[in-house]
Amino acid sequence: MEFEKKFIHSSQIYVATEPTEIHTVLGSCVAVCLVDQSTFTAGMNHYLLPLWNNDGIPSPKFGNISIVKLIEAMESAGCQRKNIVAKVFGGASPSGLTTSQVGSRNIEIAEDILREYDIKIVGKDLGGMNSRKIVLNSVSGKVILRYPNKDRLNNN
Amino acid sequence: MKLDEIENSVLLKEIERRFSQRDNTIYELKVVMGKMESINKQLLDAESNRSKFISIIRNEFNNPLSSMINLSKMLLSGKEKVDIKLIGNSLYQDVLNLNFQISNIISVAEIEAGTLEKEISKINFEEIIEEIKDALQYLIKDKNINLNINISCNEDPIYQDRSKIYSILVNLISNAINFSPNNSVVEIVIIEEVDDVRVTVKDRGEGISTDNQKIVFERFRQAHSGMNRTQMGQGLGMGVVSDFIEFLNGKFKLESKEGEFTIFEFNLPKESKDESMFMDDDLLFDEGQEF
Numbered sequence: 001m002e003f004e005k006k007f008i009h010s011s012q013i014y015v016a017t018e019p020t021e022i023h024t025v026l027g028s029c030v031a032v033c034l035v036d037q038s039t040f041t042a043g044m045n046h047y048l049l050p051l052w053n054n055d056g057i058p059s060p061k062f063g064n065i066s067i068v069k070l071i072e073a074m075e076s077a078g079c080q081r082k083n084i085v086a087k088v089f090g091g092a093s094p095s096g097l098t099t100s101q102v103g104s105r106n107i108e109i110a111e112d113i114l115r116e117y118d119i120k121i122v123g124k125d126l127g128g129m130n131s132r133k134i135v136l137n138s139v140s141g142k143v144i145l146r147y148p149n150k151d152r153l154n155n156n
Numbered sequence: 157m158k159l160d161e162i163e164n165s166v167l168l169k170e171i172e173r174r175f176s177q178r179d180n181t182i183y184e185l186k187v188v189m190g191k192m193e194s195i196n197k198q199l200l201d202a203e204s205n206r207s208k209f210i211s212i213i214r215n216e217f218n219n220p221l222s223s224m225i226n227l228s229k230m231l232l233s234g235k236e237k238v239d240i241k242l243i244g245n246s247l248y249q250d251v252l253n254l255n256f257q258i259s260n261i262i263s264v265a266e267i268e269a270g271t272l273e274k275e276i277s278k279i280n281f282e283e284i285i286e287e288i289k290d291a292l293q294y295l296i297k298d299k300n301i302n303l304n305i306n307i308s309c310n311e312d313p314i315y316q317d318r319s320k321i322y323s324i325l326v327n328l329i330s331n332a333i334n335f336s337p338n339n340s341v342v343e344i345v346i347i348e349e350v351d352d353v354r355v356t357v358k359d360r361g362e363g364i365s366t367d368n369q370k371i372v373f374e375r376f377r378q379a380h381s382g383m384n385r386t387q388m389g390q391g392l393g394m395g396v397v398s399d400f401i402e403f404l405n406g407k408f409k410l411e412s413k414e415g416e417f418t419i420f421e422f423n424l425p426k427e428s429k430d431e432s433m434f435m436d437d438d439l440l441f442d443e444g445q446e447f
Contacts, residue, residue, distance in 0.1 A: 009274060011403060059267045059399065069269070087447050123447035133441055146441035 001139065008046050011061040015043035015073045016138040026090035027131045028103040032067055032110050033087040034119070035141035036079040042138035043077075045070040049102065050109040063109040071117055086114050087123035087143050089134050103127065216257060220250040249294045256291065256326070260392040263323055267399050274404070276427045279314045279321060281307050281346050288326045292333065301333050302341045309348040315427045316353070320400045327393035328357045328420055335361035335418070348426075352406075356421045363414040372410070373398045 004020045010029055014022055022044045024031050035042045045066045052062035060066035074084055091107035107126050114121055125132065125145055135144045227243050227250075266272050285305055289296065296303065325344075332342045336359045343358040364372060372394045401408045401422050408422035 009403075012272065060269075061402075089447075125445070125447065135444075143447040144444040145447060146444045149442045 003137070003139075008044060010046050010048045011059055011066070013043065013045045013060055013066060013070050013073055015041065015070070015077050017041050017077050018138075020138045022136040022138065023133070025131065025133045027092055027094060028090070028106065030063065030088065030090040030103075030106040030110050030126075031134060032070060032114070033089070033134075033136045033143055034070060034074050034079075034084050035087065035136075036074065036083045036085075037141050038083045039077075039079055040139050041074065041077050041079050042136055042141055043070050043074050044136050047106065050105040063106055064113060067110060067113045068117075071119070081118065084119050085122045085141075086119045087136075088114075088121055089125050089132055089143070089145060091126045092128050092130055092132070094129060094131070217254065220254050224250045252291055252294065256330070259323065260327070260396050263396045263400070264392055267396070267403075272403055274317050274427075275319065276315050277318050279316045279318055281309060281314075284318070284322050284325060285344065287322065288329055291326060292330055295330060295333050299333060299336065300339045301336060302339075303329075304341050304343045305346075306344070307346045309346070309353075314348065314353060316424055317404055317427075320404060321424070324397050324400050324422070325355070325357075327397050331393060332357050332359035332361070332418070332420075335359060337361065349423075352423045352425045354421065354423050356419060358417060358419045360417050363416055363418055364410070364412040365414050369410050369412060 001019050004016075004018060005023065006014055006016065006020050007023045008014050009024075016022060017039075019040075020042075022033075022042070024044065024046050026046070029046055029048050031044055031046045033042065033044045045060060047063045047066040048061045050063045052058045052065050058065050060069055071081075071084070075081065088107070088110050091103040091110075093101070093103040104127065111121070123143065130147050133146045133148070137143075224247060227247050230238055231240070231243055285307070289303065295301075329342065329344065336342055340360050342360075343356070345354075345356040345358075347354045397420075398408065401424070404424050406422050406424040408420065410418070410420055412418040
């Protein structure tokens with residue numbers, strides 16, 4: 001099957017109705033992947049900060065805006081809420097940045113909002129100190145997660 | 157156990173416990189009330205932003221639209237001998253103005269909807285500046301502004317998102333011109349550095365006080381707002397500028413001295429030709445785990 005490749009950056013939301021591999025790279029950001037296997041639709045977001053504090057534009061840079069928009073986008077693509085499951089990744093706290101809790105707060109908001117919308121989290125890999133690269137396959141609904149290999153990185 | 161069998165001290169303790177429970181409940185209610193008040197205030201703010209937006213749109217779209225309607229009627233009537241060139245000029249000016257405003261509104265809508273996409277292509281700054289000069293020609297002519305442009309880029313092509321850079325620059329430059337006195341100079345410097353491109357826009361206008369430097373990036377705000385604001389626009393421009401720069405992983409800063417000058421400077425990283433780099437670096441990663 002031919003897969004389109006789509007790379008999303010922070011503050012972006014993407015819902016694939018055609019066979020697509022959605023890629024992203026995460027640090028303290030969190031990506032929520034929503035999968036509906038009954039329609040082979042999958043969507044991913046990538047947000048930087050947990051909460052929009054009513055200051056400036058309510059952009060999907062913020063988890064509480066981005067996740068809700070992603071759910072809405074899945075539903076307008078023809079998915080039913082009861083068929084959607086979630087996989088959540090990211091929210092690392094890179095070493096040396098222990099004071100900032102952005103990562104863990106990003107995780108919390110994802111769990112809160114998904115619970116509120118009654119969407120079950122069926123897979124996750126959260127927190128820790130390392131960045132992640134994830135690829136969501138919109139047909140199988142599977143996510144491949146890779147951690148950077150320190151040895152190979154340092155040799156380059 | 158009968159009531160009269162209970163010792164007084166036990167009763168007193170129970171009463172005390174209930175009193176403290178009541179105090180706790182009152183305290184919690186107060187906290188909840190406070191939260192509700194602040195949410196109410198946010199709602200009111202949102203509502204006032206909405207009505208502000210509608211009234212701004214009404215003011216700023218009605219004038220050019222009605223002038224366009226009248227001008228095109230004049231062209232159609234064909235009765236009197238009309239100066240086609242003059243009418244064409246006015247029409248063009250109105251259309252350019254509307255186009256500028258609408259593209260900002262669309263940008264804000266896209267930012268809010270999360271549908272922004274990075275479209276990386278080759279960037280030619282000379283070309284972009286020429287396009288901007290064309291779009292702002294009437295503003296430049298009106299105020300007799302001298303645009304002092306200095307572009308120093310290497311021969312290798314630069315890759316970035318062209319349409320967003322255009323939006324950033326056209327907003328910055330039109331702002332700089334709008335807040336400049338007549339017959340003054342607006343300086344635009346574009347320098348290519350190792351990993352990024354640095355752009356500076358400087359005007360010799362009225363400047364922005366330190367207090368106001370924060371609010372210029374808010375929507376519907378102009379540092380010189382109120383009844384006597386002299387500038388047009390919905391106050392969306394700077395919000396678009398800051399959001400686009402952030403979206404392109406750039407940095408910006410504002411430096412200003414009241415009554416003397418305003419300098420807006422931003423850096424944008426140079427992007428690679430396409431995103432295949434991101435895709436094919438699996439070698440640098442461990443074996444994948446499946447979820």
